[in-house]
Amino acid sequence: xxxxxxxxxxxxxxxxxxxxxxxxxxxxxxxxxxxxxxxxxxxxxxxxxxxxxxxxxxxxxxxxxxxxxxxxxxxxxxxxxxxxxxxxxxxxxxxxxxxxxxxxxxxxxxxxxx
Numbered sequence: 001x002x003x004x005x006x007x008x009x010x011x012x013x014x015x016x017x018x019x020x021x022x023x024x025x026x027x028x029x030x031x032x033x034x035x036x037x038x039x040x041x042x043x044x045x046x047x048x049x050x051x052x053x054x055x056x057x058x059x060x061x062x063x064x065x066x067x068x069x070x071x072x073x074x075x076x077x078x079x080x081x082x083x084x085x086x087x088x089x090x091x092x093x094x095x096x097x098x099x100x101x102x103x104x105x106x107x108x109x110x111x112x113x114x
Contacts, residue, residue: 013103013111014080017072018087018096025093034090059086064111074101076111 025031035041040058044051055061063082066074075083080098087096103111 012077013074013101013108014077014083015068015072015074015099015101016080016083016087016096017099018094019071020094030093034093038086059083066107066110074103074111076108079111 020031020034022031025034036056036058038058038060040061041056043054043056045054046052059082060073063075063079065079068074077100084096084098087094
């Protein structure tokens, strides 16, 4: 699927929605790899009485975005290709769609300054 979106000034962004089909993943581990790669995860490790907290970053930790719902988020137009490259890697396990959206200036700033 090739998607072309014409930019309208500085307020164009892309809403991306995906559905993961659990039955298509070979295991829970593989499904978790998909989600961890996208969203990252928090990890808590106990060692004796000590507790260590780690943050494993995912793609969306690197890309400013606005989370709309569990599997729906908005990214700036210039970041769309990075997201689509990741989703294409999982094309046989998930379905995704993208839609151009126009944002208010303050919302667009949120995508540029995270």
